[in-house]
Amino acid sequence: MLHVEGLTKSYKTGDSTLPILKGVSLLVEQGEFVAIMGPSGSGKSTFMNMLGCLDRPDSGTYTLDGIEISSLKDKQLAHVRNQKIGFVFQSFNLLARSTSLHNVELPMMYAGLSRTERRSRAVEALKRVGLAERMHHKPTQLSGGQKQRVAIARALVNRPAILLADEPTGNLDSRSGTEIMAMFQELHGQGVTIILVTHELDIAQHAQRIVTFKDGVIIRDEPVEDRLFATSSAEVIVT
């Protein structure tokens, strides 16, 4: 489904160049649910932005759903971003003045779908996240958890190949966070491929596999059971 190989990215600050991603390779199969963990500043968001086609790497290759992303021109890249990728952000990124319905319809406007098609698919997506009765509400009239559910509906409405979520529970209280994770698990059960960034093991344990970043490289990649076992045995040793 998704394959990156040797991804690098540096940022220029003043006259120095700071390497952020130092050769990251990852293979994600269709239907997998992967959590990315790692300290703040280790490059997780930078990596997600590359996967989400929001930014381009300096070098390395990226293939998504059979498309060689690295060789695309900007216009094609925007098309892939709209058609193949659903992105959920920590800060929701909803249009403040628009209703849930309009927020969810937006990606389909870019995709050129008819008005009736947009409406029916947006309603269906909002039902899927349990928000049918909040269709005409604006973000200010919604709780954090509800806003994130609108964002998830928006991310899914073009039936993307992959759902990317960068700290989706980071701005939520723990109850709403658990609710959102239940939602991700349900989507995973329906066959959606998911990559989710979090720094909380409680959140990551809902995934199948945990990939750990440190200083711009992947230092661990393991099934969630191994990680949980490693953590609990470490506690046993310490106590």
Ligand code: ADP
């Ligand atoms: P994480 O999500 O793991 O916390 P990030 O990918 O956001 O880490 O950031 C990694 C490093 O890259 C940080 O040191 C950050 O300051 C730097 N960085 C991120 N985006 C930019 C940018 N647009 N310009 C310059 N530096 C950046």
Ligand code: MG
């Ligand atoms: Mg981040």
